[in-house]
Amino acid sequence: MTRQLRAFVLAVEVVAIAGSNCTKKTATGPQFEETVLEEIDDVLPNPFKxxxxxxxxxxxxxxxxxxxxxxxxxxxxxxxxxxxxxxxxxxxxxxxxxxxxxxxxxxxxxxxxxxxxxxxxxxxxxxxxxxxxxxxxxxxxxxxxxxxxxxxxxxxxxxxxxxxxxxxxxxxxxxxxxxxxxxxxxxxxxxxxxxxxxxxxxxxxxxxxxxxxxxxxxxxxxxxxxxxxxxxxxxxxxxxxxxxxxxxxxxxxxxxxxxxxxxxxxxxxxxxxxxxxxxxxxxxxxxxxxxxxxxxxxxxxxxxxxxxxxxxxxxxxxxxxxxxxxxxxLGYRFVLRQARYSRSVKRGGRLDITLVVDNKGVAPFYFPWPLVVYLTDSQGEVALQRETSMDIRQWIPGRHVASDKIEIPENLSPGGYDIRIAIHDPAKGKPGILFANAGRDQHDRYVVGRVRVE
Known part of the structure; x- marks a missing residue:
């Protein structure tokens, strides 16, 4: 784990100890942004639990x-x-x-x-x-x-x-x-x-x-x-x-x-x-x-x-x-605590994204369902959708830090994009697991930040 990432995880723990449930963005330097995500206490209709x-x-x-x-x-x-x-x-x-x-x-x-x-x-x-x-x-x-x-x-x-x-x-x-x-x-x-x-x-x-x-x-x-x-x-x-x-x-x-x-x-x-x-x-x-x-x-x-x-x-x-x-x-209960991501990225470059996730249940999720990252434009339309290498089966009860780099196509239009994430049900090809977080959109995706593509 890099020194920057270790400091990021420590910051998440400090926020959790402080009991903050707000969604907010914090600056971490010229390259990265961080977003603290709001937890909810709802009973969620999730599969296999x-x-x-x-x-x-x-x-x-x-x-x-x-x-x-x-x-x-x-x-x-x-x-x-x-x-x-x-x-x-x-x-x-x-x-x-x-x-x-x-x-x-x-x-x-x-x-x-x-x-x-x-x-x-x-x-x-x-x-x-x-x-x-x-x-x-x-x-x-x-x-x-x-x-x-x-x-x-x-x-x-x-x-x-x-x-x-x-x-x-x-x-x-x-x-x-x-x-x-x-x-x-x-x-x-x-x-x-x-x-x-x-x-x-x-x-x-x-x-x-x-x-x-x-x-x-x-x-x-x-x-x-x-x-x-x-x-x-x-x-x-x-x-x-x-x-x-x-x-x-x-x-x-x-x-x-x-x-x-x-x-x-x-x-x-x-x-x-x-x-x-x-x-x-x-x-x-x-x-x-x-x-x-x-x-x-x-x-x-x-x-x-x-x-x-x-x-x-x-x-x-x-x-x-x-x-x-x-x-x-019973089973798993995933809570997004914080996201860290590139503030801007060039076309043909890579978007760095790191998630801090708590599993507040008592068991993992046992299937290799992919965590998907979307970039959506100002109209909410999907400009980019990519599966990550994050393996949610590894999220046993406790805290986890997962990172990946998302390739940005050369032909993606420049501009600002919301970063959304979701866990997909492979049989349906669409989001299939809900996080215990506010900010879910009508397609069961969660906004975790915003990036500028140059």
Whole structure:
């Protein structure tokens, strides 16, 4: 870091300590200008973070950008190799319009589903054995996970899902499911139903083969599976948030896999989950046990929460403040603190720009979305648009300084231009992430300064 840049960062820290929220420009010498940018406290409808509802449901308060569904295998493949895509995508809505991407899980055994068993009837007719279980007041029949016929049919299903959804921008992430009760990788109090390690690995492998690019998470209940998935870049799902005992159990389970696992996985993959106890558990977890769960989510670096807890209607002003605070903390929250940029630049030269950004959330943004710089004229028209080399995936919680040099074309008309920035959603080719700053224009870009082109 140069002496000038080090002084610039120090100046930003002094401004932050002073508590200034104003947008102002300060002179730093003949070559550069600096702009201090105003922070806002709004809840922002950003992608891949916040609250998650069930597919087709809406949060009564927030513009949420994630929805979730668990699919019983028997409901989506009525005949061998015939997947009911209409049923699978029922309730998704127009995601290109709403931005409400989907996460999903496949379950082959869902206690409480209302079905005696949750694999397709044709698979039972092919001879896959069913074995009785009893858990949480529910009784039913689980498949023999080790049966080669089960594994082969399961492989075909997951490969077909991957062929359709691995590169589908409508899908946000995949739960690595299929095994255990609710696809959660446990057979609690029914240990005689457990699969062999070879079977577990076969199920895990097909998910990673079918979905090589899509983010994947797995429930934390099976140490072998958690180690296998996280060692290959996958994340973790905790489906039992809520009480001190439950939260401590999660940390203990991770420590048995690797004492450093809680501090490692979130830096490269999603951590997510929901409250135990459905609606009641979520209400208690965001009211009388809010501070306990808020600190736990900070400690374990969750990106999003739900469906249990993802669609609550606040019961009081205090409850609303709790939910606002939680939503803003989940995942990432980028705040532009200051911009430093060339005061003027010659055509054919380069515009130097440095940004100081705070991530006030608890996790990074995990996708290589580009930060784009625009020069706009006095009418607001774009005269220049360039992707920078700044890698927003590196903006883990804390302060970051990012710099780049923007090539100015020889044929750009001389004059004064506003410098605007935005983070683009590559699937749409336009801004897709909001900063927690004032000054957003109608295209979700932010003015950070002004430069003269000579």
């Amino acid at each position: 916040g609250f998650v509802t069930w597919v087709g449901d809406e949060n009564p308060i927030y513009d949420t950008k994630l929805q979730y569904r668990t699919y019983e295998w028997r409901d989506i493949e009525p005949e061998p190799g015939v997947i009911d895509w209409t049923e699978f995508e029922r309730g998704w809505g127009d995601i290109a319009l709403t931005g409400r991407r989907v996460g999903f899980r496949i379950s082959a055994c869902t206690p409480g589903s209302g079905n005696p068993y949750d694999i397709p009837e044709w698979l039972v007719q092919e001879g896959v054995a069913l074995r009785p279980y009893s858990v949480d007041g529910h009784e039913g029949l689980a498949p023999d996970w080790d049966d080669p016929r089960f594994l082969e049919a399961h492989r075909r299903l997951i490969m077909a899902l991957g062929a359709r959804y691995d590169r589908d921008d409508r899908v946000a992430w995949i739960d690595v499911g299929s095994y255990g009760f609710w696809g959660e990788w446990h057979v609690w109090r029914n240990e005689a139903l457990a699969a062999t390690q070879a079977t577990k690995q076969a199920i895990l492998e097909v998910y990673f083969e079918a979905f090589p690019t899509k983010p994947k998470v797995i429930a934390f209940d099976d140490p072998f599976a958690v180690k296998w998935v996280t060692s290959r870049g996958g994340g973790i799902r905790n489906d039992c948030l809520g009480t001190e005992e439950e939260n401590n159990w999660y940390l203990y389970a991770l420590s048995q896999v690797d004492p450093g696992l809680n501090d490692q996985v979130w830096k490269r993959a999603f951590i997510t989950g929901e409250f135990c106890g459905g609606y009641r558990g979520a209400m208690e977890g965001t009211l009388e046990r809010f501070e306990l769960n808020y600190k736990f989510i900070q400690q374990t670096h969750w990106s999003f929460l739900g469906p249990a807890g993802g669609d609550l209607r606040p019961l009081s002003e205090e409850h609303r403040r709790n939910l606002d605070k939680l939503h803003k903390t």
